[in-house]
Amino acid sequence: MTSARPLSPEPRLRRARFADLTPFEVYGLCRLRVDVFVVEQECPYPELDGRDVEPATEHLWFEAGGEVLATIRVLDDGATRAIGRVATAAHARGRGLAARLIEEGIGRCGGAPITLGAQAHLEPWYERFGFRRSGPGYVEDGIPHVPMRREPA
Template sequence: MKRDLSISIKSFDDLSIIELYQILQLRSEVFVVEQDCVYQDIDGKDQKAIHIIAKKNGQIVGYTRCFPAGYYFKEASIGRVVVKESERKFGYGHVIMEASEKAILENFKTNNIKLSAQQYLIKFYQSHGYEPVGEGYLEDGIPHIAMVKS
């Protein structure tokens, strides 16, 4: 793991108010503002997820939320994969993905994972062993494709 990055795994109830605020701020900053996509990020599903949080100097710079098999897909799933734009050059996306996969194995006892990838990130997810399945589709106006790892 990168020395300047700390990873924590928390249930929704274990998140502090400040952490929740920073998570929602980061997701909004990237998914709504940077990607110019108007959609309902606060979807009522965070309460059911485990939250993988990457902090640098006390600030959240990376994040995912993970669900058990049967919640989103028949496989466990990783979603809302995000790294602050100014921090992407440090490889934190790879760190947060590895931590998410480890959290799924430890919490949900499976390596079978499915995610809905933005198509421009296919190579990134392939570097973690995911393969595209099916046809691409639009999700909130952005081209996506399902990818699985088993």
């Protein structure tokens, strides 16, 4: 159950590599993922793959009043980039924060092809940004997903 919270009218866009994050920022990013993936979606745990700490991984997020409202991460997979861990706090949804993060993430990919694993029901949402299904669906943590790819413009 979420309680109504006042939101700052202008969330601030932040970005950093893991080594540059403060302990409070790491906690805020992880806390949001747990709230969204574990509590809301009842995943046994958000997949822990160690990629958050890779030197080339970039974390992007919006915060207001010290609270992380939405986050993504951008991975460098060599010839491609990958966007993932897209999460928005329940009380911050409907403000376009995730869309702005996706656009920023795409811009940070330097014209490389981008992949992502989308929750199946969000496939049309990702299509807005030029992503297209790139293979058969699969189930991750009990949730249907589809692989998607965005070619350079």
